[in-house]
Amino acid sequence: MDCTFIIGGAKSGKSRYALSIGSKIKDKKKIFIATAQPIDPEMEEKIKKHREERGREWITIEEPLNISERIKELSDKDVLILIDCLTLWVNNLLIYNLDPRKEIEDLIKCLSSFEGMIIVVSNEVGMGIVPQDELTRRYRDLLGYLNQEVAHLSNKVIFMIAGIPIQIK
Secondary structure (H helix, E strand, O other), X not given: OEEEEXXXXXXXXXXXXXXXXXXXXXXXXXEEEEOOOOOOHHHHHHHHHHHHHHOOOEEEEEOOOOHHHHHHHHOOOOEEEEEEOHHHHHHHHHHOOOOHHHHHHHHHHHHHHOOOEEEEXXXXXXXXXXXXXXXXXXXXXXXXXXXXXXXHHOOEEEEEEOOEEEEOO
């Protein structure tokens, strides 16, 4: 498995950088797994903009919940998957009352056994203040755990700051 993990703050350039890495790969079928849901006009516009940025070289699969299943279905040495992003995926798991620990463990297994290339995007949420409410702390803790697991199994980890990639692994 060839996995690149791109992590950083909001609007740090993670998605743009992930696409630039993927666009340089010429010998793979490119699949973009989008976890965002069009829940309001602002998000609808953001999703539309991201679709246009990807262009026709990417096949887009909009999957807010079952990304492990999609990865299993698509696992092939000739496939490049870009998952954008784990941040919204964990949020979706909580909104739909799924078992996030089970889903995270399933995802880690799928990533570990994936036969092609994969690029994973997520936000770093552990650098700010401790959230006041229990749900937000739970979200931060789940995403922090997931980020650590993905970083551990990745060949390369990139931290994005102000559009600048810093390779940390």
